[in-house]
Amino acid sequence: MAMILPLVLAHPRKIAITVSPLKLLQQNHVEEFNSYGVRTIQINEDTPDNKELWNDIARGVYQNILVAPEQFFRFKGHIPRLASLIMRVQSFSKNVGHLLVDEGHSIHTTGFVRKGEKAPFRPAYSRLNEVRAAIPSSTPVMVLSATLPPPTLYTVLDSLRINPETVTKLFLSTNRPNHFYAVHKMHNGPRTLKNLDFLIPVSSSPNPLPKTLVFVDTRDRAQDIAHYLRNRFPQQLQTKRIVSHLHSGMSEDYGQGVFNDFKNTNEIATVIATSCASNGVDVASISRLVCYGLPQTLIDLWQEFGRAGRLPELQSIALIIAEPWAFNTEDSEKPSTAEKRTDRDVREYVSFKTCRRAFKAQKDGDDSDEALTTRYGLCCDNCNADFDLGRFFPRPLYDPTHVADNSGQNATQTASQATQVKPRKFARSKANQEEITARLQTWRTETIRTSTYAGLWPRSHLLHDKKINKIVKSPLGSLTSLASVVSLLQESDEWAEHFGSGVFDIIQELDTAALEDLPPIKQEEETDEAFSQKKYTYQIKTKAWVATDASKFRKESDTVAPGPSSSRLADPIPDTPQTRKRQRGATSQPDEFQFVFSHYQPDLQPTPGPSQPKKARKKAPAPTPSQSVKPAQPGEPTPSQPKKSLPKPRQKKADK
Incomplete structure (x- = not known):
């Protein structure tokens, strides 16, 4: 109405140019202006090159022209017809009596480089001052937006070359008392669509369903979520369009059809949209707004x-499903692209611990009496901590620590149960991988052919090849219940009820056969005696202690009397030139010294080890498990190892 009223009261021969960012929004304005008797046309790249139509535009037949900012400047090497008309036909440019900028915040958000970007998204918005220079200087300019906080407002005025002191400002509070604000953490990333299972109605849900709008960041994600939710609606509520997606890449007719059916009929209950629906789209009956990311x-x-x-x-x-990094105002060590582009103010809202409504009023500079007004006792999840979201949604919000099994009960094990049940996990063999892939693909084909209900599901949504690959890569023996399969594949309760048992039966059958072929694992606890009879070997080359089992050493030491020439190993020393050389007392240093320590004999003397000098390690004898080393009494001689005489070096024979 703020745009319509000046045109209704203005001179009928004056032309108004209204800048609007989106085709969908432009189409809505065309219908609204025409309903009040203001003849309006929408001009964009789809406008036909009709000579008669453009003659009518030049003669002022249309009182209001709705355009995108790109229509004023050279675009993709071409000069648009409207830009040519303003520059070359003076009678037209002089007849422009109003310049309206709808959604004026777009000058700030899209006309200049934003955080994490190298170039502005729509640079034409930052050049609207050039349009002012091409029309009479007395032409009034009106900027309209519901989001013009002080910093944004002064950026817009500066870009349009408007003196703030000459501006008349009209502010209204944007607070909606019937709004409830909440934030929930996203789990396992935006590709985990189970985060949106709370939007799936139950069989007893009312019909018509409440109007729901979900915002996402990409076109592909909008399409994927629409398919995901639509195929999980109860059968009595399923239609081809009950959940639809909307983005700017669609044809104008298709996008307008989706919007009209969502607004005026109950054929579409939920729309998954990109930012094309975030500006100026007026559907009064929307009661649930979800920002996914x-x-x-x-x-x-x-x-x-x-x-x-x-x-x-x-x-x-108004619910936000926010990524985990958003709950911290500081950047992470390796920030993602989305994290780099997101302003700190957005992250402050997510992590805010007090009233979110007050946070919004502060950022908007709204100090009016209506800024903090609430209705129905609802404010936000911080002010109403005990509020039940079931008031708005049929299912609880996704929590990966609680996985519902086929009976609908909580299948999460407690910590004590988890320690008691430890399934054996092994990597799947190549034969097992090929067999399980073939069996699941065969099951999928047969299920689609024989089941009427399965025929309603796309082949990829019944069991996608990527999900089969997930099963193949899972450890052998890890999928021990239907709940574990549902959790791995991130499927819904409805999928588990109709198809989960068939997938799980195949996995269980093949895993059981594969586990039976594996050798048994001995799980014996180590006793104190075994632990005390460890043989520690110090390897001079690696400078490290290596613990090995000394059971063989202990068995032989019980039967063989200790002595300088007694073998302490289970295997006899081989008769080789190297061993004979060592027995003769060669000067070569042995590769390793072997010592045995007993942890339960405190009267043992410290044994030579790497922390002692090299000379001490050479001279000190190595104790054995069958020996009991006692400290020497005063006056008693200390036993020492007899020295072996070294062979005399071979003398050279004199020349005869």
Whole structure:
């Protein structure tokens, strides 16, 4: 109405140019302006090159022209018809009586380089001052937006070359008392679509379903989520369009059809949309607004929040499913691309511990009496900590620590149960991988052919090849229950009820056969005696202690009397030139010294080791398990190892 009223009261021969960012929004404005008797046309790259139509535009037949900013400047090597008309036809440019900039915050958010980007998304927005220079200087300019906090407002005025002192400002509080604000942590990344299972209605859900709008960041994700949710709706609620997606890459007719059916009928209950639906889209009956992932700026976030709760008597919720990094205002060591692009103010809102409504009013510079008004006793998840989200959603929000099994009960084991049940896990053999892949693909084909219900599911959604690959890569013996299969594949309860048992039976059958072929594992606890009879070997080359089992050493030492020439090893010393050389007392240093320590004989003297000098290690004898070394009494001689005489060096024979 703020745009329509000046045109209704203005001179009928004056032309108004309205800058609007999106085709969908432009189409809505065309219908609204025409309903008030203001003849309006939408001009974009789809406008036909019709000579008669453009003659009517030049003669002022249309009182209001809705355009995108790119229509004023050279675009992709071509000069648009409207830009040529303003520059070359003076009678047209002089007849422009109003310049309206709808969603004026777009100058700030898209016309300039944003955080984490190398170039502005829509640089034409930063050049609108050039349009002012091409029309009469007395032409009034009106900027309209629901999100113009003080920093953004002054950026917009500076870009348009408008003196702030000459501006008349009209502010209204954007607070909606019927709005409830909440934040929930996203688990396992945005590709884990189970984060949105709370939107799947139950069989007893009311019909018509409440209007729901979900915002995502990419077109592909919007399409994937729409397919995911649609195929999991109860059968009596399933239609081809009950969940639809919407983005700017769609044709104008298709996008407008989705929007009209969502707004005016009950054929579409949920729309998964990109930012194309975040500006100016007016659907009064939306009661549930979900942001799946964070937008880049607070302005984008407030715009998305503004799509819900437009009817004062309608209770509405604005819920954010935020990535884990968003709960920390400091950047992580290796930030993702989304983290780099997201403003700190957005992360402050997510991690805010007090009233979120007050946070929004502070950032907007809204100090009016209506800024903190609430209705129905609802404010936010920080102010109403005991609030039950079941008031808005049919299912609880996703929590990976609670996996529902086939009976709907919690299948998560307690810590004590988890320690008692330890399934054996082994890597799958190549034969097992090939067999399980073939069996699951055969099962999928047969299920689609024989089951009427399965025929409603796309082949990839029944059991995608990527999910089969997940099963193949899982350790052998790790999928011990239906709940574990559902958790691994991130499937819904409905999928588990209809198809889960067939997949699990195949896995269990093949895993059981493969585990039976494996050799048994001896799990014996080490006794104190065994632990005390460890043989520690100090290897001079590696400078490290190596612990080995000394059971063989102990068995032989019980039967063989200790002595200088007694063997302490289970295997006899081989008769080789090297061993004979050592027995003759060669000067070569042995590769290793072997020592045996007893942890339960405190009267043992410290045995020579690497911490002692090299001379001490040579001279000190090595104790054995069958010897009991006692400290020498005063006056008694210390036993020493007899010295072996070294062979005399061979003398050279004199020349005869």
